[in-house]
Amino acid sequence: MATPSSSSADNIIDGKVIAETIRGEIKEECAALLQSSGVTPGLAVVLVGNRTDSATYVRMKIKACEEVGIHSFKFDFPSDVTEADLIAKVAELNADPAVHGILVQLPLPGHIHEQKVLDTILPDKDVDGLHPLNLAQLAHTNTHGSSRKFDLKTLPYHAACTPQGCIELIERSGTVIEGKEAVVIGRSNIVGIPVFLLLMQKNATVTVIHSRTKDASAVCKRADIVVAAVGRAEMVKPDWIKPGAVVIDVGINSVDDPTSKKGYRLVGDVDFAGCKAVAGKITPVPGGVGPMTIAMLLRNTLQGAKRGLSGGNGN
Amino acid sequence: MATPSSSSADNIIDGKVIAETIRGEIKEECAALLQSSGVTPGLAVVLVGNRTDSATYVRMKIKACEEVGIHSFKFDFPSDVTEADLIAKVAELNADPAVHGILVQLPLPGHIHEQKVLDTILPDKDVDGLHPLNLAQLAHTNTHGSSRKFDLKTLPYHAACTPQGCIELIERSGTVIEGKEAVVIGRSNIVGIPVFLLLMQKNATVTVIHSRTKDASAVCKRADIVVAAVGRAEMVKPDWIKPGAVVIDVGINSVDDPTSKKGYRLVGDVDFAGCKAVAGKITPVPGGVGPMTIAMLLRNTLQGAKRGLSGGNGN
Numbered sequence A, B: 001m002a003t004p005s006s007s008s009a010d011n012i013i014d015g016k017v018i019a020e021t022i023r024g025e026i027k028e029e030c031a032a033l034l035q036s037s038g039v040t041p042g043l044a045v046v047l048v049g050n051r052t053d054s055a056t057y058v059r060m061k062i063k064a065c066e067e068v069g070i071h072s073f074k075f076d077f078p079s080d081v082t083e084a085d086l087i088a089k090v091a092e093l094n095a096d097p098a099v100h101g102i103l104v105q106l107p108l109p110g111h112i113h114e115q116k117v118l119d120t121i122l123p124d125k126d127v128d129g130l131h132p133l134n135l136a137q138l139a140h141t142n143t144h145g146s147s148r149k150f151d152l153k154t155l156p157y158h159a160a161c162t163p164q165g166c167i168e169l170i171e172r173s174g175t176v177i178e179g180k181e182a183v184v185i186g187r188s189n190i191v192g193i194p195v196f197l198l199l200m201q202k203n204a205t206v207t208v209i210h211s212r213t214k215d216a217s218a219v220c221k222r223a224d225i226v227v228a229a230v231g232r233a234e235m236v237k238p239d240w241i242k243p244g245a246v247v248i249d250v251g252i253n254s255v256d257d258p259t260s261k262k263g264y265r266l267v268g269d270v271d272f273a274g275c276k277a278v279a280g281k282i283t284p285v286p287g288g289v290g291p292m293t294i295a296m297l298l299r300n301t302l303q304g305a306k307r308g309l310s311g312g313n314g315n
């Protein structure tokens, strides 16, 4: 853990390299688990309809499972599947002991109540970590004072993948979170708030910035660690960054680019070129947070299998 | 709402007066509800054993119900009641349409798994607001940007009473939360975190301080609004407070006092005498946050009855 993995040539935190390292660790742990207990972690992936992007994501996840030694079970449904049928499938997977993680690829067709389907997934099989209980636990792991010990691997439920990925990038680039000032820009329940809670559990002093924050740049400039999850192309400018700060860019925004074949390119919420000159370390987009998400999905599935062996989380 | 209720003579926010005002509003609303729909809100209070302090709290709550026109149902159990019997009672109350709120007075005897009993209470009848889902909703009511509207009265579940009380004290003393810098000292899932989430939903820019924060006084001094929920007698000193800031003191600490009849007196987490000279407004201990907790319990019960009429929260 926490060995510096950023390229030594510059100050870029390479998400691809770190995700690769983590997938290697997971592969070893899966092999050890199989050896010691005969158990192979299993991930069920539910895909509805024929969106090309969803099919691509599902394929990537299944391929990643294969590479590390996690069983994957794929369930395809036509786009006119009923909500009841989908929920019945989730319930069946909830009860299946070979399945440690359940992932329903979003978005679902309009006639299906997405949250209703997601809420059916048992929190301890919700490897995406999107169930409200998965979020609530991040505020509940309070152990107080000097005995405080927070370990992502021993939470009762799964923490959401992208926020976990942010924490891993910070720690594996050699940054100690405890005692630092951190700022999270964005307060969605998918990214901003879980990142806030994770940084706080890691004993940073954290401030959350949002669209109603006055003088966001001045607040941001106090931070030793900045996590931007806004959805606004290159909003965070060099003068928002305290010299030497660690900058994690969650944003994925597409901007017009006539020089590119596709006519657009992807940028983050941070003005990368400008901020790179001020930051101590910084993640690029793409190649920063993005690759971490699948790695965390695999790790959650592995942890789910391990928890199953140790008697679950008491629910 | 939000009419100044602090004493005009000085800068003290009088929790007793504000709580009294709120109880008056609840009384009117209960009368209107009865008139319009024939419904009287109902609170079930479960008391186990014969602790004097618990019996006193329960008596206060029941008396407060009577005063505003809320039915109360009291259930006494001997201290050797089984966990199964308690859970069966809670399940019965969950199913009872005359009961809109269920309160299990803590602490429970050692042989009973407290969290197990509390988790049995349906989140929409959990008027104490301690169920993890009640906390999680505070991170989930994200409505984004200019359309953002957050109303404590229309949340799907109940927000915890003491944190709600803090927000009411701030707003009813005439302070607009939106756009302010706020600091919460303490990060418990009972007080600190829900206060953080509520202030954030009200569009403050919020920082959470805890025992691992470096230079807490400097961080605190940035704040226009300070909420202290630490449990350390008079820890927050005048030089922690930005001149003019609003200071809400949740702490209840007993300190030796040979001059008092009991040999001790209650003080907050804030050095009241010192900070009063710097703060714009400040709550005393006792008589600040304390009286608000029961008022918020009554309001949650009333809201529960109203939600029941409008078809519940969709669960």
Ligand SMILES: NC(=O)C1=CN([C@@H]2O[C@H](COP(=O)(O)OP(=O)(O)OC[C@H]3O[C@@H](n4cnc5c(N)ncnc54)[C@H](OP(=O)(O)O)[C@@H]3O)[C@@H](O)[C@H]2O)C=CC1
Residues within 6 Å of the ligand: A162, A185, A186, A187, A188, A189, A190, A191, A192, A209, A210, A211, A212, A213, A216, A229, A230, A231, A232, A250, A251, A252, A253, A289, A290, A293, B142, B143, B144, B145, B148
């Ligand atoms: N790499 C990955 O794997 C993932 C990347 N993402 C990307 O992360 C970004 C954020 O995603 P998500 O959290 O879902 O987005 P949301 O749209 O749900 O939330 C955006 C947040 O940014 C805040 N915000 C908007 N404008 C400003 C501003 N001018 N100043 C300060 N704050 C502002 C909003 O504030 P308010 O609440 O006041 O409206 C809101 O809290 C997106 O670009 C998304 O594509 C998301 C998930 C995974």
Ligand SMILES: NC(=O)C1=CN([C@@H]2O[C@H](COP(=O)(O)OP(=O)(O)OC[C@H]3O[C@@H](n4cnc5c(N)ncnc54)[C@H](OP(=O)(O)O)[C@@H]3O)[C@@H](O)[C@H]2O)C=CC1
Residues within 6 Å of the ligand: A142, A143, A144, A145, A146, A148, B162, B185, B186, B187, B188, B189, B190, B191, B192, B209, B210, B211, B212, B213, B216, B229, B230, B231, B232, B250, B251, B252, B253, B289, B290, B293
């Ligand atoms: N008026 C009312 O109705 C109520 C009053 N209270 C009172 O509020 C207070 C807080 O209660 P509760 O939240 O349950 O308490 P907890 O003990 O659960 O939490 C206290 C918090 O304060 C933090 N803390 C401790 N020491 C310091 C320090 N030196 N500097 C900064 N932060 C510190 C702790 O940090 P860490 O996490 O790092 O240990 C912890 O997060 C108590 O006095 C309690 O009696 C509580 C509920 C209702």
